[in-house]
Amino acid sequence: MKLVSKHHSDYQEACTGWNRAINHAPTLIAFCESNQDIISAIKLAKHHKLPICVRSGRHHYEGDSYKDGSFVLDVSQLQTIQLDEIAQTVTIAAGVQNRQLYDTLAEHNYPFPGGGCPTVGVVGFTLGGGWGYSSRYLGLGCDNLIAAEVILWDGTVLLVDAHQHPELFWSLRGGGISVGVVSKMTYRLPKKEPIATRIFLDYQLPNNEAATTLLLWYQEWFPSLPRLINMKIVLYRNQQQILGIKLTGIAYADERETKKLLAPLLKQPFLVTNDCKSGPVILANRWIQDNHPEFEYYKSGGRFVAKGLTEIQWRMLGKWLSQMPIEATYAAFTLYGLGGAVTDLSPVATAFAYREMQFIFGSQIVWENPEVTKSCQTWLQNHWPAIEMMSTGSFLNFPLHPQAETNYYGQHFTQIQQITQQYS
Numbered sequence: 001m002k003l004v005s006k007h008h009s010d011y012q013e014a015c016t017g018w019n020r021a022i023n024h025a026p027t028l029i030a031f032c033e034s035n036q037d038i039i040s041a042i043k044l045a046k047h048h049k050l051p052i053c054v055r056s057g058r059h060h061y062e063g064d065s066y067k068d069g070s071f072v073l074d075v076s077q078l079q080t081i082q083l084d085e086i087a088q089t090v091t092i093a094a095g096v097q098n099r100q101l102y103d104t105l106a107e108h109n110y111p112f113p114g115g116g117c118p119t120v121g122v123v124g125f126t127l128g129g130g131w132g133y134s135s136r137y138l139g140l141g142c143d144n145l146i147a148a149e150v151i152l153w154d155g156t157v158l159l160v161d162a163h164q165h166p167e168l169f170w171s172l173r174g175g176g177i178s179v180g181v182v183s184k185m186t187y188r189l190p191k192k193e194p195i196a197t198r199i200f201l202d203y204q205l206p207n208n209e210a211a212t213t214l215l216l217w218y219q220e221w222f223p224s225l226p227r228l229i230n231m232k233i234v235l236y237r238n239q240q241q242i243l244g245i246k247l248t249g250i251a252y253a254d255e256r257e258t259k260k261l262l263a264p265l266l267k268q269p270f271l272v273t274n275d276c277k278s279g280p281v282i283l284a285n286r287w288i289q290d291n292h293p294e295f296e297y298y299k300s301g302g303r304f305v306a307k308g309l310t311e312i313q314w315r316m317l318g319k320w321l322s323q324m325p326i327e328a329t330y331a332a333f334t335l336y337g338l339g340g341a342v343t344d345l346s347p348v349a350t351a352f353a354y355r356e357m358q359f360i361f362g363s364q365i366v367w368e369n370p371e372v373t374k375s376c377q378t379w380l381q382n383h384w385p386a387i388e389m390m391s392t393g394s395f396l397n398f399p400l401h402p403q404a405e406t407n408y409y410g411q412h413f414t415q416i417q418q419i420t421q422q423y424s
């Protein structure tokens with residue numbers, strides 16, 4: 001186990017997260033390489049009376065995985081992936097990231113219901129529910145979890161599944177974990193998929209009215225799509241003051257069938273980019289991954305909407321975009337598609353509380369110059385109370401503080417509290 005403190009030359013690098021707007025100063029960072037290291041690190045943190053933050057891919061929006069004054073228990077070096085085609089499972093260690101898992105499974109033609117960003121940790125993604133472009137086809141990431149290895153704060157190692165510690169297993173599936181460290185996760189393998197089509201469409205709108213018309217139409221039409229397609233639709237304004245709507249997605253179908261399914265969307269006016277290409281599933285994922293930057297300065301949060309937003313609300317969002325700080329490079333409001341396989345499970349089957357919502361509703365602002373951080377963060381924070389009025393809950397994977405925990409867990413809040421007490 002390697003320990004890094006403020007006295008080490010690599011301290012700064014060791015506390016840099018994907019969101020560069022977060023500057024936290026943990027007291028100690030422990031890079032663990034085995035379960036024994038994790039157990040030793042927990043003891044060391046207790047000895048120094050430091051609160052533990054578990055960290056893997058460093059993508060927490062608000063930097064909760066490396067808080068000020070904390071002991072960061074970093075599991076990113078735990079890197080094994082075990083594919084078992086006979087048992088039809090894949091087991092990953094806690095440091096595995098989206099891209100590694102996609103690549104390994106793709107060698108055998110398996111897709112995976114992971115996220116779009118290549119460097120997000122798969123365990124963290126799953127603990128928060130796990131939305132992706134395959135969610136309507138294969139379910140959320142957490143719906144595909146069948147077992148986990150958990151190291152509790154007292155060092156006990158538990159195998160957790162539907163039969164052993166079923167309540168803890170339930171809460172790992174979308175309810176996060178505060179009783180220890182997940183060292184491994186096992187997923188059932190989806191069926192092999194020979195082909196997928198990645199979808200990228202961009203509309204550049206002359207005005208807010210045109211954008212609102214397209215968004216209102218889209219949110220009515222989207223639920224009628226078969227589950228083999230999932231997309232996110234983004235209303236954005238960029239530094240060139242272009243107001244646009246872009247869609248990114250994946251269809252488990254060839255290009256011809258995908259274009260047929262998308263025909264009503266492709267007929268909408270102001271379409272400037274229509275880039276849909278089919279090929280092996282891995283190419284669709286790689287294209288999406290390669291379009292992610294390596295890091296960003298941003299503020300972002302995600303809530304849920306049951307069906308969509310009203311005309312007045314979309315107009316209001318478009319107006320806010322036109323007032324984004326000139327220092328910002330980009331601001332956006334996004335609907336991430338749910339439905340399909342996400343609703344195959346009952347709302348109480350896992351700790352993810354928002355299965356019946358049609359969309360995750362994301363709000364985001366991005367900038368490049370660290371000196372404008374305050375004004376850009378303030379823009380989103382000022383609109384947040386109104387955003388809360390037009391939406392519900394909060395997506396654990398897209399957190400924005402201050403946010404009551406009740407919002408993340410919804411109807412499952414009390415149950416998750418009880419499970420936390422039971423295993424603490």
Ligand SMILES: Cc1cc2nc3c(=O)[nH]c(=O)nc-3n(C[C@H](O)[C@H](O)[C@H](O)COP(=O)(O)OP(=O)(O)OC[C@H]3O[C@@H](n4cnc5c(N)ncnc54)[C@H](O)[C@@H]3O)c2cc1C
Pocket residue numbers: 018019054055056057058059060061064065075094114115116117119120121122123124125126127128129130131132176177180181182183397398
């Ligand atoms: C650019 C970007 C794109 C994203 N895209 C998506 C997306 O498409 N879909 C989606 O659902 N989410 C997405 N997310 C959110 C992401 O899934 C969550 O932030 C997730 O928690 C990140 O895990 P991590 O290991 O990378 O981050 P970290 O910051 O290292 O960890 C985040 C939190 O996860 C928990 N955690 C992680 N590993 C463990 C472990 N082994 N044991 C116990 N707890 C652990 C801890 O509570 C920790 O605070 C995205 C985030 C970013 C920044």
